[in-house]
Amino acid sequence: MSDNWKELVADKRKRQQDSIPREWLIKSPPSDQLDVTSIAAECGLLTDLEYEITELQDVAALLKRLATGELSSVDVTKAYYKRAIIAHQLTNCLTEIFVERALARAAELDEHLKTTGSPVGPLHGLPISLKDQIRLKGIETTMGYVSWIGNYAEHDAVLVEILYEAGAVPFVRTNVPQTLMWPETFNNVFGRTINPYNRSLTCGGSSGGEGALIALKGSPLGIGSDIGGSIRIPSAFNGLYGLRPSYGRVPYSGAANSLEGQDSIPSVFGPMTRSLSGIKAFMQAVIAGRPWSKDPLTIRKAWDNDAYQLSEHGHGKNLVFAILWDDGSVKPHPPILRGLEFAKKALLAAGHQVVDWKPYKHGEICANLGLIWSAGASEDYRTNVGQSGEPIIKSMNPNVLPDAPSFRPSNDGLSAYQLWQAQKDKTRLRKEYLDYWEASIHQTGTGRPIDAIISPVAAYAAPPHGMNKSAAYTMVWNALDYTALVIPLKMSVDPKTDVKILRDGFLGEDDQHAHFNSTFPLDDPQVYKNAPIALQVVGRTLEEEAVIGMSEVVDAAFKAHVGADAKL
Amino acid sequence: MSDNWKELVADKRKRQQDSIPREWLIKSPPSDQLDVTSIAAECGLLTDLEYEITELQDVAALLKRLATGELSSVDVTKAYYKRAIIAHQLTNCLTEIFVERALARAAELDEHLKTTGSPVGPLHGLPISLKDQIRLKGIETTMGYVSWIGNYAEHDAVLVEILYEAGAVPFVRTNVPQTLMWPETFNNVFGRTINPYNRSLTCGGSSGGEGALIALKGSPLGIGSDIGGSIRIPSAFNGLYGLRPSYGRVPYSGAANSLEGQDSIPSVFGPMTRSLSGIKAFMQAVIAGRPWSKDPLTIRKAWDNDAYQLSEHGHGKNLVFAILWDDGSVKPHPPILRGLEFAKKALLAAGHQVVDWKPYKHGEICANLGLIWSAGASEDYRTNVGQSGEPIIKSMNPNVLPDAPSFRPSNDGLSAYQLWQAQKDKTRLRKEYLDYWEASIHQTGTGRPIDAIISPVAAYAAPPHGMNKSAAYTMVWNALDYTALVIPLKMSVDPKTDVKILRDGFLGEDDQHAHFNSTFPLDDPQVYKNAPIALQVVGRTLEEEAVIGMSEVVDAAFKAHVGADAKL
Known part of the structure; x- marks a missing residue:
């Protein structure tokens, strides 16, 4: 075996490089240029139409223009493909590239519309990017494992079948971390994906390829997966909307995955995009x-339009939002606190109520989740990584610091009976949290419990590579199976505003580590410069429709308040 | 420890005996009287009104009379309580008896109706029996474990909270097998529950107490649980309707259980009753x-009335039923085949289509389910049984035959990783079965796949004690999480009609064992004399509403055909 895996990787990378049309290669920006979000506009590769198409934010509006034939799917797909290839050259966000196949599909859709006068379905003509797990018949699925190089899918994932029926154009696949179980994006096959707002920062993960790609407007809508924050963290770190639906709302069948058979706190698929209308369009379709x-x-369970129209949430009037200022373990950094303060003011200004949310056993819930995942994780990793001889990645820090945080399992495995005990604990904690939520009915004065929680997505904005050491602010909602939607605040870290706060005490070791670290000044706003700020709106289990509806209310309140807030 | 557990049992049994009003004790029938279904009418304990009330079959009609005040809840509860105590003396079906508490609750409901003019909820005044798992605040929950004697519940199970809100009167709890994981009913605390149609036969299990009780009209509606057939087997063996809903439709929180934390193929609660209207009333409420x-x-997921009205099943016209004549492992005994033939004729006569259903990997599905349960079962049993010193029951045969079948785990436990592999297999098998079902669209000519499967509940009617050696005909639907509703055929085993068939070959060892057994003539119709015959209607996951709707169609067809079939 030995170093044979490196040859496999070299060959795979060469094949990837060869799949990029020569004429779409651009000149690299200087390596010290951290923000690369303006390159697409400057590099000269995009035509005016292509630039205009890819600058459109609103997915619903784009879908309308595709459905009427005002824009052809070929034009839209080609525009996004070129911009995706630009994004890839800047952030290394793509895995599988198949230009001809996607354009042929787009041409078929255009032909269908021309011939029949009707779109194929609700996503007619829309290019959609897919996390590398989502199998496309005839295309390799490596998911970042060297041992999976050469695995050509024999079937489409069920989600792809449904996207095809809805008229979509799957057009690229995107990068992931080895094992998927890490909130950054780096593997031995494709290497590291980086943050386009500041290339010294992580794009997050595990759906980090999607995050970087969509932030650079290389895709109007992408599909990520989320087991502990893997949609929401890259959405937040790249300034996007991203939805983590409850278990069982979006089909997973036929996709590749890590920890297969771990059904207790499973991964879910969900949309990432630059507009809330994209989230809704995807879920409805x-x-x-x-x-x-x-x-x-x-x-x-059909799409519930009454729930979307907030029939159980006062029809969107006088909503009660509970703000999670901290989770009891790590106090958020100044930019995140600024985001929460902004949210509070904006929601109050829009006529809603805001209360404080005291975290209920978040630490215990996250520890329980870690125990359940680790029950069989080591053996799963060994099985998939070990076959090729590639090393198991122990840190995503390029300098491999000795105290680098690790997302690797804390134990070498449990017995099934021990796992059952952990799962029993999980159910108990979920029951307690639900009761806790429902009990808030006595505080709101609306006859309802709080409508949603406004929570940080992480204690910090996108940190440097290898330093994203906790997913506690997202994992807790996975363990509870709550619906959570990330809303970007159109704000980013400003070292002048977001000055370091002197803490006169810490919530505990994790808090101290997040604010004072011997190897990296994790609370230095200069480090985070230009990183986007986002929050998540959290509803209860299977409240997808209502969370989208409430997020529209929240997003409108945020947008209305931007001008009103002098600080911005 | 030693034999201390026997003292605990003796005390518990004495307390149970003391909870029965002296004046409700009846004279025992002769021990050789196998059919005890006529005793309630003959024993003289019930008044005419009490007899009339408990003879009412239709739960919806009973609910109407309770809601209007035509019958008081006290009268109905007292009538059913007396008849339950009769049933208990004949079959040993009860565990917890609390007459005063139930009558006090009934009196409160009567008072509410009198004062407000409105019923409390959709189940106003209805006495409901509960399997011994379903905790009632202040009452012991032993679930057949000696070590749990003296465990008084501090909270109601969530299902009980909801039943209270709906106006119901929980009035007795019913017997179970040790560990719940056995399709008969025998434990060291309460002993054995027997079949009222033929006391030499098992009542089935694990909700066997409910089965015997409701068959003897000692409860209008009971709640059982079903992890592998535990509602459906006693429903079939006692001639009742019984619904096994999909996971997550009826709340389990706060109830006691076996194998807690085993969330992959979990137990579900569901109703058992003598009328289909009771199934619907319970699920709706x-x-x-x-x-x-x-x-x-x-x-x-709210009650879906469109689904109940069969909007996705041709509005109940020209339904296509697929009959499972055998599961590929064990061919049903003659009485069950007679039931299937009857069903076919009745459904054709009612204008529906009937096709044959070829089983798809039923053996592999059941083996996979066994592997998942056994992953931590031994340790679970040791933990709960071992504490008191009571022995783990190895056979439910009173003669403890050496080759007695055992439902005990086939291995001493798996690692969590091994369990995940089994769970991965389960998901694959579920996907294959779903595709197999959906593919039947090409055979039906209706533009839909088959609407439902008509399946045996077991390969035989209620067998002698200790001989119920397989739950394969029910377990397969648990593994697939399909909705399954048992319909009794108003037919029972008749040794003259159901003659032994000479088999000229067997499907395999299990089939041979079921038809020729060295220790018991399992295919001798004389043994099964008077045992009820029933079938199950099987729909897909979360099709509760549609399966109830289709079962109404099936039940009507069966009832219409009884007179038409000369053989009956």
């Missing part, structure tokens, strides 16, 4: 595709 | 109680 007839684990 | 606001594992 997928659910309209009756995924339960193709995936046995998807819940038979 | 529980779902209307918004159980997802109290139980985090219950799915946020």
Whole structure:
């Protein structure tokens, strides 16, 4: 075995490079240029139309123009493909590139519309990027494992079948971390994906390829997966909207995955995009595709328009939002606190109520989740990584610091009986949290418990590579199976505003580590310069429709308040 | 420790005996009287009104009379309580008896109706029996474990909270097998429950107490649990309707259970009753109680009236039923085949289509389920049984035959990683089965796949004690999480009609064992004399509403055909 794996990687990388049309290569920006978000506009590769198409934010508006034939799918797909290739050259965000296949599909859709006068479905003509797990028939699925190089899929994932039926154009696949179980994006096959707002920072993970790609407007809508924050962290770190639906709402069948068979706190698929209308369009289209007839684990539950119109949340009037200022373990950094303060003011200004949310056993919930994942994780990793001889990645820090945080399992495995005890604990904690939420009915004065929680996505904005050491602010909602939608604040870290705060005490070791670290000044706003700021709106289990509806309310309040807030 | 457990049992049994009003004790029938279904009418304990009330079959009609005040809840509860105590003396079906508490609750409901003019909820005044797992605050929950004697519940199970809100009167708890994981009913605390149609036969299990009780009209509606057939087997063996809903439709939170934390193929609660209207009334009432606001594992999914009206099943016209004549492992005994033939004729006569259903990997599915359960089962049993010194029951055969079948785990436990592999296999098998079902669209000519499967509940009617050696005909639907509703055929085993068939070959060892057994003539119809015959209607995951709707169609077809079939 030995170093044979390196040859496999070299060959795979060469094949990837060869799949990029020569004429789409651009000149690299200087290596000390941290913010690369303006390159697409400057590099000269995009035509005016291509630039205009890819600058469109609103997915619903784009879908409308595609459905009427005002824009052709070929034009839209080509525009996004070129911009995706630009994004890739800047952040290394792509895995599989298949230009001809995507354009052929787009041409078929254009032909269908021309011939029949009708779009194929609700996502007609829309290019959609896919995390590297999501199998496309005939295309390799490596998911960042050297041992999976050469695995050509024999079937589309069920989600892809449904996207095809809805008229979408899957057009690229995107990078992931080895094992998927890390909130950054680096593996031995494709290397590291970086943050386009500041290339010295991580794009987050595990859906980090999507995050960097969509931030650079290389895709209008992408699909990530989230087991502990893997959609929400890269959404937040790259200034995007991203939805983590509850288990069983979006089909997973036929996709590749890590920790397969771990069904207790499983990964879910969900959309990442630059507009809330994209989140809604994706969820409506997928659910309209009756995924339960193709995936046995998807819940038979139609899109609920009453719930979307907030029938159980006062029809969107006088909502009560509970702000999680900290989770009891790590106090957020100044830019995140500024985001929470902004949210509070904006929501109050829009006529809603804001209360403080005291975290309930978040530490215990996250520890329980870690125990459940680690029950069989080491053996899973060994099985998939070990076959090729590639090393198991122990740190995503390029300098491999000795005290680098590790997301590797804390134990070498549990017995099934021990796992059951942990799962029993999880159910108890979920029951307690639900009761805790429901008990807030006595505080709101609306006759309802709080409508949603506004929570940080992480204690900090995108940190430097290898330093994203906790996913506690996202994992807790996975363990509880709550619906969570990330909203970007159109704010970013400003070292002048977001000055270091002198803490006169810490919540504990993790808090201290996040604010004072011997190897890296984790609370130095200069480090985070230009990193986007985002928050998440959290609803209860299977409240996808209502969380989207409430997020529209929140997003409108935020947008209305931007001008009003003098600080911004 | 030693034999101390026997003292605990003796005390518990004495307390149970003392909880029965002296004046409700009846004379025992002769021990050779196998059928005890006529004793209630003959024993003289019931008044005419009490007899009339308990003879009412239709739960919806009973609920109407309770809601209007035509019958008082006290009268109905007292009538059913007396008949339950009769049933208990004949079959040993009860565990917890609390007459005064139930009558006090009933009196409160009567008072409410009198004062307000409105019923408390959709189950106003209805006495409901509960399997011994379902905790009632202040009452012991032993669930058949000696070590749990003296465990008084501090909280009601969530299901009980919802039943209270709906106006029901929980009035007795019912017997179970040790560990719950056995399709008969025998434990060291309460002993054995027997079949009222033929006391030499098992009542089935694990909800066997409910089965015997409701068959003897000692309860209008009971709640059982089903992890591998535990609602459906006693429903079939005692001639009842019984529904096994999909996971997450009826709340389990706060109930006691076996194998806690085993969330992959979990137990579910569901109704058992003598009328289909009882199944519907229970499911509608529980779902209307918004159980997802109290139980985090219950799915946020309202009662779907369109689905109940068969909007996705041709509105109940020209339905296509697929008959499972055998599961590929064990061919059903003659009485069950007679039931299937009857079903076919009745459904054809009612204008529906009937096709044959070829089983798809039923053996592999059941083996996979066994592996998942056994992953931590031994340790679970040791933990709960071992504490008191009571022996783990190895056979439910009173003669403890050396080759007695055992439902004990086939291995001493798996690692969590091994369990995950088994769970991965389960998901694969569920996907394959769903595709197999959906593919039937090409055979039906209706533009839909088959609407439902008509399946045996077991390969035989209720067998002698200790001989119920397989639950394969029910377990397969648990593994697939399909909705399954048992319909009794108003037919029973008749040794003259159901003559032994000479088999000229067997499907395998299990088939041979079921038809020729050195220690017991398992295919001798004389043995099964008077045992009820039933079938199950099987729909897909989360099709509770549609399966109830289709079962009404099936039940009507069966009832219409009884006179038409000369053989009956």
